């Protein structure tokens with residue numbers, strides 16, 4: 001499944017189409033050369049035991065039951081190995097790294113995750129320090145200092161050894177609160193890593209690496225230059241930087257910058273199947289869903305998480321058929337059929353027949369400019385995800401002209 005020519009208006013509304021064959025409902029995709037049943041992934045969520053005793057092991061089982069990849073958070077209340085075992089053979093699991101300052105510990109986490117069958121490394125960049133969260137402060141909520149949400153760390157052999165060396169032979173279990181605060185101090189140290197340091201991860205992880213928390217097209221390009229395989233365009237569900245731009249607002253620009261070079265994933269605000277489709281139409285390859293299934297987990301444990309995701313999947317499947325058909329039938333075909341022959345014809349004509357006198361040259365340059373601008377206009381429309389097919393019809397037939405010709409003309413004027 002691919003959504004390279006999306007079907008959204010400039011107002012990011014979906015344009016429904018009718019009387020399409022929907023007998024095949026395939027929402028499968030390929031990510032990092034591996035097949036996935038759907039474009040939905042469970043976002044990494046920390047400290048799940050506070051929502052329900054099923055916690056991360058339950059959520060991972062739920063994911064496995066419906067063929068959705070599960071991303072295990074570093075801030076989990078269950079270990080890397082326990083979650084892998086719970087999710088079972090054949091399940092898809094990814095590991096999310098809150099990147100410690102201590103390289104030995106980082107490498108140990110990566111090795112454990114790889115050994116336990118986690119396929120993709122998701123490195124969250126926006127949480128080198130926990131944000132100023134007034135609600136949490138009002139409620140004195142910081143589970144880590146109570147020893148909750150650090151199991152990935154406190155079960156790590158390198159961390160345990162270093163803790164013991166620093167504390168006169170003490171075991172983590174002897175003072176779990178102290179161990180937890182040492183762990184948090186390393187993971188949420190307040191010191192951000194830098195682009196150069198990504199090489200440590202590259203050298204120690206032989207699978208795909210995805211950077212989570214990218215919001216600027218330049219950072220997306222830097223990720224690609226650093227040899228990363230993907231990014232998650234995410235503002236952490238609005239939980240980290242107060243006043244940060246909406247994730248969806250940045251998606252088109254980021255896709256334009258790197259969408260053809262690396263895998264662009266999206267999260268923050270996906271609530272329904274329609275949201276999934278919008279993100280895909282704007283160029284994301286798949287989406288991460290966070291709070292909806294956590295609410296499900298809170299209400300009904302593992303089954304609640306699973307059923308929430310099932311609901312989102314059901315709606316996505318229905319939508320996808322419609323959008324997919326539109327793309328296949330009209331989008332690219334029209335672009336190819338129209339833009340390339342015109343510009344090729346023009347280039348050929350220009351070099352062979354014309355270009356004799358200065359006046360002709362000026363005239364030719366003008367026409368050149370018009371052709372170029374038409375092409376860039378089309379690209380602009382594509383980049384901004386207008387339904388090209390719809391445009392094509394409106395420009396060349398009269399029936400729909402009133403609805404679409406106005407923005408089209410405005411765009412023409414502004415381009416010229």
Ligand SMILES: Cc1cc2nc3c(=O)[nH]c(=O)nc-3n(C[C@H](O)[C@H](O)[C@H](O)COP(=O)(O)O)c2cc1C
Pocket residue numbers: 043044045046047073074075096124212234235236237238239267268269270288289290291292
């Ligand atoms: C309670 C909670 C805990 C989270 N914990 C993590 C985490 O441990 N690691 C991480 O990378 N992101 C974490 N996130 C962010 C999610 O992975 C994701 O980016 C965000 O929730 C997506 O937005 P949504 O909740 O609107 O779907 C957390 C989000 C919530 C709501």
